[in-house]
Amino acid sequence: MIQVTNLWKSYDRLVAVREFDLEVESSQTVGLIGPNGSGKTTLLRMITTMAKPDRGSIQVCGHDALHDPRSVRRKVAFMPAEFGFPQDASIKEYMEFFACASGVPRRERARTVDEVMELTDLKGREDVFIRGLSTGNKQRVLLAKTLLSDPEILVLDEPSSGLDPRARSEVRSLLKELASMGKTILISSHILADIEDICSHICIIEQGRRVTAGPIEGLREEFRTAHKIVHLKLNETDVDEAVGLLSQLEDVVECEREGTVVHLSSLLENCNFILRTLIEADIEILGMSEELPDLEDIFLETTKGVVS
Amino acid sequence: MKALARKLEILWDSPNLLKDIGSLLSAWRIGAWFCLINMVLGPLMATMIVMGSIENEEPFVQISQQLGLGQYLAVNLMLGLCGVLTLLIPLRASGLIEGPRWAKYFDQIVLSGISPERYLAGRIASQNIFFVLILLASMPYAVFGLSLGGTKFSYIVGCLFALWVYANLLSVATVAAGAIVHETGAVFLTVTLAGVMFGLGLIPVAVFGLSPTHYIIEPFHQALASAGKLSTGYQFVINYRGATYQLSSLLLFAFNGGLLGLVCFLFCLLGPVNCLVKENSTFGEVVMPGDTKRKRLFRMRFILRRRSEVAFFYENRNPLLKRWEIPLRYLPICAILGTTLLLAFGVAHYYSYELDLEDFSGLNLFLMCAGLVAAAFTFTADRMTETTEMRCGRFTFTKGALDATAFLFFAALVYAIGFWGINMREAFELSEQRSLGQAETAWSWLRSPPDVREVAYVKKVTKLCHFFFLLGLEIYALIRLMGCQFWERSTSVFVMLIFLLALFGVPLGGTLVFFSHRDLRHLAQSVAFISVPSPIPLIVATVDDYVGGEMGRLLDTGWYRVTPVFHSLLVLTLAGWTVFCHRTLKRARSKSAEEKS
Numbered sequence: 040m041i042q043v044t045n046l047w048k049s050y051d052r053l054v055a056v057r058e059f060d061l062e063v064e065s066s067q068t069v070g071l072i073g074p075n076g077s078g079k080t081t082l083l084r085m086i087t088t089m090a091k092p093d094r095g096s097i098q099v100c101g102h103d104a105l106h107d108p109r110s111v112r113r114k115v116a117f118m119p120a121e122f123g124f125p126q127d128a129s130i131k132e133y134m135e136f137f138a139c140a141s142g143v144p145r146r147e148r149a150r151t152v153d154e155v156m157e158l159t160d161l162k163g164r165e166d167v168f169i170r171g172l173s174t175g176n177k178q179r180v181l182l183a184k185t186l187l188s189d190p191e192i193l194v195l196d197e198p199s200s201g202l203d204p205r206a207r208s209e210v211r212s213l214l215k216e217l218a219s220m221g222k223t224i225l226i227s228s229h230i231l232a233d234i235e236d237i238c239s240h241i242c243i244i245e246q247g248r249r250v251t252a253g254p255i256e257g258l259r260e261e262f263r264t265a266h267k268i269v270h271l272k273l274n275e276t277d278v279d280e281a282v283g284l285l286s287q288l289e290d291v292v293e294c295e296r297e298g299t300v301v302h303l304s305s306l307l308e309n310c311n312f313i314l315r316t317l318i319e320a321d322i323e324i325l326g327m328s329e330e331l332p333d334l335e336d337i338f339l340e341t342t343k344g345v346v347s
Numbered sequence: 348m349k350a351l352a353r354k355l356e357i358l359w360d361s362p363n364l365l366k367d368i369g370s371l372l373s374a375w376r377i378g379a380w381f382c383l384i385n386m387v388l389g390p391l392m393a394t395m396i397v398m399g400s401i402e403n404e405e406p407f408v409q410i411s412q413q414l415g416l417g418q419y420l421a422v423n424l425m426l427g428l429c430g431v432l433t434l435l436i437p438l439r440a441s442g443l444i445e446g447p448r449w450a451k452y453f454d455q456i457v458l459s460g461i462s463p464e465r466y467l468a469g470r471i472a473s474q475n476i477f478f479v480l481i482l483l484a485s486m487p488y489a490v491f492g493l494s495l496g497g498t499k500f501s502y503i504v505g506c507l508f509a510l511w512v513y514a515n516l517l518s519v520a521t522v523a524a525g526a527i528v529h530e531t532g533a534v535f536l537t538v539t540l541a542g543v544m545f546g547l548g549l550i551p552v553a554v555f556g557l558s559p560t561h562y563i564i565e566p567f568h569q570a571l572a573s574a575g576k577l578s579t580g581y582q583f584v585i586n587y588r589g590a591t592y593q594l595s596s597l598l599l600f601a602f603n604g605g606l607l608g609l610v611c612f613l614f615c616l617l618g619p620v621n622c623l624v625k626e627n628s629t630f631g632e633v634v635m636p637g638d639t640k641r642k643r644l645f646r647m648r649f650i651l652r653r654r655s656e657v658a659f660f661y662e663n664r665n666p667l668l669k670r671w672e673i674p675l676r677y678l679p680i681c682a683i684l685g686t687t688l689l690l691a692f693g694v695a696h697y698y699s700y701e702l703d704l705e706d707f708s709g710l711n712l713f714l715m716c717a718g719l720v721a722a723a724f725t726f727t728a729d730r731m732t733e734t735t736e737m738r739c740g741r742f743t744f745t746k747g748a749l750d751a752t753a754f755l756f757f758a759a760l761v762y763a764i765g766f767w768g769i770n771m772r773e774a775f776e777l778s779e780q781r782s783l784g785q786a787e788t789a790w791s792w793l794r795s796p797p798d799v800r801e802v803a804y805v806k807k808v809t810k811l812c813h814f815f816f817l818l819g820l821e822i823y824a825l826i827r828l829m830g831c832q833f834w835e836r837s838t839s840v841f842v843m844l845i846f847l848l849a850l851f852g853v854p855l856g857g858t859l860v861f862f863s864h865r866d867l868r869h870l871a872q873s874v875a876f877i878s879v880p881s882p883i884p885l886i887v888a889t890v891d892d893y894v895g896g897e898m899g900r901l902l903d904t905g906w907y908r909v910t911p912v913f914h915s916l917l918v919l920t921l922a923g924w925t926v927f928c929h930r931t932l933k934r935a936r937s938k939s940a941e942e943k944s
Contacts, residue, residue, distance in 0.1 A: 089454060089659070108662045112460035123452040125366075132369055139362040140459035140466070184455070 040065045040192055040223045041086060046095035048081055048247075055081040056247040059095070063192075063225055063240075068218045070234035071227040072334070073244035074342060079227040080120060082244065083196050086225070087117040100191060113142075116190035118181055120197040124169045130156070130180055131165035134187065141188035151187060159183040159213065175206035182213070193217065195226040199233055211236055231334040241334065243341050250341045258337050269310055271301045271317075272326035281322050288316065299325075361469025362461070370445055371476055380477075384484040388427045392488050395423040406571065413570035415497025424488050425506040425563045431481060432514050433545055437537040440474055440518040441530040457660045464664070467522050467615045474518035478511060502566065505597050509559035512604045516611075517541060523611040526657060527619045551581035554694070556599040557607070565596060610679045616668055617676055618661035619654060620732045620746055654731060673739035677753060684725060684757060688718045692764045699772065708808040711768045712815060718761035719819030726750040726757075727826050729836040734933045747827070747929050754823050762816040769812055773805040811886065817914050818882060822847070824921035831928035855881040879909050880917075 041063040048056040056078040063069050073079050084090040086097055088108035097104035100114045125133060134152045143151050156162050159179050169180060178198065185193060198214070199207045207230070214237050218224055228234050234241060235255065242252035251258065273281055278296055285294045285303055290312065294303040305313060310329065317324055358364070370376065399411030399419050411419040438444050456466065492498055517537060524533035541558075548560030551568050555561055561581075571577035583594035668675065691714050699707045726749075728735075733747045825846060829839035858878035 087458060088662070089458065108659075109460065109664075109666070112458055112663065115458075117458050119454065122455070125452060127370065128366070132366065136362045136366050137455070137459060139360065139365055140456060140461040142460065145360060188459070 040067075040100060041225065042096075042098040043082075043086065044096045044098075046082070046085065046097065047093045048078075048085060048090065049093055054247055056085070056092070059244070059247065059249050061242055061249065061252065063223060065223055066218075066221045067240055068214075068224040068226070068238045070238035070241045071225060071244060072229070072231060072234055072241060072338060073227075073250075075229075077244045078247040079244055080196055081247075083117070083194050083225070083227060084119075087115050087194050088112055089117065113188075114190060115192045115194055116185040116188060118178075118185045118193070118195045118198055120200060122177075122181055124177065124180075126170050127168075129166050129168050130161060130172075133169055133180065134184060137184045138187045143187060151189075155183045155186050158186065158216075160209065175202045178202065178210070179206075182210070186217075190222075192223045192225065195224065197228050198226065199228060199230050207233065231338060235334045241337075243338060245342045251337075255334065259333075268302065268304050268330035269313065270328045270330065271303070271313075271324060273299055273301060274323055274325065275299050277322045280320065281317060284316055284320055284322075285313065288313070357462075357465040357468045358472045361465050361467075361472065363466060363469030364473045365469070367445070367469065367473035368476060371473070371480065376445075377480065380480055381484045384431060384481055385487075387431055388424070388485055388488055391427045392420065392423060396420065406576065409574050409576075410567050410570045413573060414566055415495070417492050417495035417497035418499060418502070418566060420488070420492035420495065421498045421503060421506075422563060422566050424485060424492060425503075425510070426560065428481065428485055428510055429513065429545065429560055429563060432478070432510060432517060433541045434538060435481070436474055436477070436514050436517040437521040437534045437541070439477055440470055440521040441525050441534045442470070443530055443534055453656055453660070457656070457663070460663055462663050462665065463526070463618055463661055464612075464616050466660075467526070470522050471515065471518045471612075471615075474514055475511075478514040482507070506559070506563055509562050509597055509600055512601050512608075513559045516604045516608045519608045519611040519615065523614040526615060529653065551577055553581055553583045553596075556583070556596065556603045559600050559604075562596040562600055610683065613675065613679060616664060617672065618664065619657055620676075620728075620735050620737070670738055670740065672737045673744065673749065676737070677749065680725060681753060681757075684721060685760070688714075688721075688757070688761060688764075691717075692768065696768050696771075699768070700775075704772070704804060707772060708769065708805070711765055712808065712811060715761050715765035715812065715815055716819070718765075719758055719815070720822070722754050722757035722761070723819065723823040723826055724840070726754040727823075727830055727836060727839075729830045729839060730832065730834045730932070733831055733929060734936055745929075745933070751827070758816065758819055758823070761819075762812070765812050765815075766809070769805060769809050773809065814882065814911055814914070817911060817918060821914055821918045821921060824918055824925050828921055828925040828928060831925065831932055851881045851883060854878040855883050879913050882910060882914070 041061065043059055043061040046056055046059040047054070059078075059082060061069075061082075071079050071082070081090060085092050086099065086104065088104050088111050092105065099111045102110040102114070104111045125136075128136065131152065134156065135148065138148045138152055139145075153162075156165065159182055161179060161183055169177065172180065178201070182195075182198065185195075195214075199210050202210060211233055214224065214226070218237065218239075224237075226234070226238065238255065240252070240254050241258065243250040253261075271281070278299055278301065281301055282294055282296050285291050285301065290306045292304045292306060294301065296302075303313070310327070314324065314327075395407070396416075398407040399416065401408065414422070489503075520540075521533050521537045524536050527533075528536065544555065544558035545560050547555045548558030549564055551571075553561075565581065568577055568581040572581070583596055583599055585592045585594060695707075695710050695714055699711075702710065728746045728750055733745070735746045736743045737746055737749065822843070826839060826843050829843045829846075830836065833839040833842065855878045
């Protein structure tokens with residue numbers, strides 16, 4: 040659906056995006072993460088034809104974004120992080136304006152606006168003026184507008200920024216619902232928990248360069264630490280004995296007690312040896328969990344925190 | 348038929364139309380508009396009634412007595428409405444009052460993929476609703492006028508038609524100008540031009556078919572003509588093979604207005620010359636989000652930012668328009684400029700033998716200068732567009748090259764017509780001189796026979812004609828040179844004017860100081876040549892044969908050989924420098940793109 044090849048973009052002497060490659064398949068939800076000033080917004084604006092690259096190509100649904108922006112704009116909907124609104128319009132007027140502008144047929148316009156407002160929980164607030172809305176609700180209106188033309192691709196630039204936890208959760212559910220409807224979504228955000236929750240794939244960008252990209256699960260495996268971290272829940276009476284036994288094991292690097300939980304890091308591929316040792320010593324294991332690297336770990340691992 | 352209906356659908360299925368109807372048809376706004384329009388029309392009508400009723404010899408009394416008070420008031424009402432439309436329609440069509448503007452959320456509009464014609468057609472179409480609102484607001488005066496009797500129904504219908512055409516012409520002209528310059532500038536431009544046309548239409552001379560006022564005020568002219576106070580010159584009359592045909596001023600205006608409206612709409616479709624300039628960085632290649640936080644950015648190079656954003660918007664236009672941009676853009680401009688010049692010269696030459704030699708020469712030179720200046724200002728580029736490429740089918744040319752070609756064509760045309768006019772006059776003067784004292788010529792009843800002095804005068808004017816052509820080239824080379832340096836055309840024009848003032852005025856002023864001070868006068872002759880760059884002494888020498896004293900002697904001793912040589916050299920230098928700057932700019936742009944790559 041989106042194919043970005045060797046993309047470059049600079050503002051005067053500042054290179055915002057360099058040698059950037061990205062491929063987004065149909066119905067994928069891809070999260071774009073990176074530090075501030077890493078070139079995320081510039082990249083999204085180039086994909087949505089709102090900025091011209093210096094070099095490289097962008098193909099969206101088979102159309103060249105540089106030479107045929109008109110066709111790309113019909114396929115893509117973009118929700119920018121910074122936006123303006125008409126001061127004198129109600130939500131419904133605003134939606135109707137953009138439904139008409141997006142080319143929704145006249146006969147279907149009222150129904151489409153209704154459906155989108157229903158989907159974004161704006162139903163019942165049609166006559167409220169946009170200027171009086173909170174930031175969260177303005178973002179909701181903008182998202183609703185984005186959905187009007189039933190785009191194949193949704194490009195969202197920090198859709199959850201400035202929202203309270205409840206609104207964030209609502210936006211998250213909405214995006215998940217859209218993803219389940221088969222929309223291709225490219226989303227940039229600083230809120231890694233949201234990305235982890237919504238996206239199937241991520242792409243990390245720093246100083247305009249692609250650092251890493253791929254399915255989240257695959258990256259987790261890739262960035263799993265050499266020391267496997269295991270948490271064991273035991274009976275209080277067994278904890279000291281278990282710590283003593285596990286500390287003597289050759290492959291256990293570290294073993295700590297925290298109440299009835301034992302945290303240990305091991306050099307082994309699996310936990311069979313640890314479990315066998317405890318079971319042979321007749322220690323009851325109440326619970327066990329293995330710690331996998333989360334998105335934050337991957338992000339911190341891959342980026343250097345350099346702002347371009 | 349269906350295809351045509353689909354094309355016309357853009358008029359009523361435009362988001363702007365929907366929004367504008369919504370905003371216009373609110374109770375308080377209707378009330379406000381009614382109050383405003385009545386505040387203008389009420390005093391105007393009252394004044395006209397008083398002026399038409401006071402018993403004395405004023406023309407208004409005569410007109411009202413000739414026409415009847417009902418018709419007299421109808422004419423005034425229509426004129427008042429015409430004035431109201433001239434002011435309010437551009438303001439609304441530009442979006443300066445009510446209506447949506449191109450800011451705040453422009454990126455969202457660009458991304459919606461809406462075509463410019465559909466977006467702008469709504470703005471134009473919505474002015475018709477405003478037009479109806481204005482008519483409704485004027486209903487009390489219309490009813491009052493009708494109740495007095497004497498009002499011609501056909502005249503009212505004709506006026507309403509003319510005003511409708513006028514309202515649409517104003518709105519399409521404002522919107523077209525708004526796509527190229529800032530909204531405020533577009534309003535200023537449209538109101539000024541329409542105001543001038545409005546005023547010219549009131550004059551009882553049958554040459555202004557670009558304003559409805561000529562048709563509206565016709566009953567006044569008729570009344571004055573029947574009272575013997577006006578000749579029949581207000582009518583559009585064509586003499587063809589002995590027969591006389593009277594053209595309807597209403598149809599003439601409708602035709603001209605419609606044609607001009609179509610040209611303006613074509614420019615709405617084409618938009619400004621695409622100016623996505625890599626060298627222009629942030630402003631040239633990005634549509635900024637329409638937030639209100641970036642006020643500083645709005646102030647900084649606002650025009651550039653806006654122009655590039657509008658260029659992004661015009662990427663939504665039909666690709667055919669881009670493919671045939673050169674003929675679509677240049678043919679209408681050339682047609683309008685060419686027709687205007689030919690008409691002006693045609694009228695001047697047609698009536699040339701009714702004018703004195705001095706008057707004709709002055710008029711001919713004035714038209715030549717006006718033509719050269721108009722062509723120079725029309726066919727200029729700025730740094731944004733100098734090397735922008737435009738297409739004609741498979742061929743691509745830079746705007747700079749196209750502008751230079753078009754200017755040279757018009758300069759040659761104007762020069763040829765001006766030169767031909769003067770030479771025709773010279774031939775006539777010579778033939779008159781030969782037949783002096785002999786048989787009566789066809790023109791001798793118009794003017795006194797010429798003498799040797801007049802033939803010499805024609806020769807001088809011919810030389811001035813060459814010199815003005817040279818000055819036209821110089822101004823053009825200069826304006827193009829400045830265009831390569833500045834981002835905006837207005838800045839380059841301003842700098843060019845300062846340069847010309849310095850070149851023409853300062854040396855002359857310096858010389859005059861020597862002439863005016865008694866103590867320095869003995870040096871005057873030796874320093875007078877510092878005023879060589881200024882063409883003013885040359886013009887003075889031509890216009891005034893009696894320039895005496897040392898100045899006169901200087902002028903006679905080959906002044907207008909030295910000045911043209913100086914200016915010829917300057918033209919060559921400027922033209923060479925301009926071509927060099929154009930090439931440097933082109934190279935810099937491609938180098939900048941390569942460096943970024």
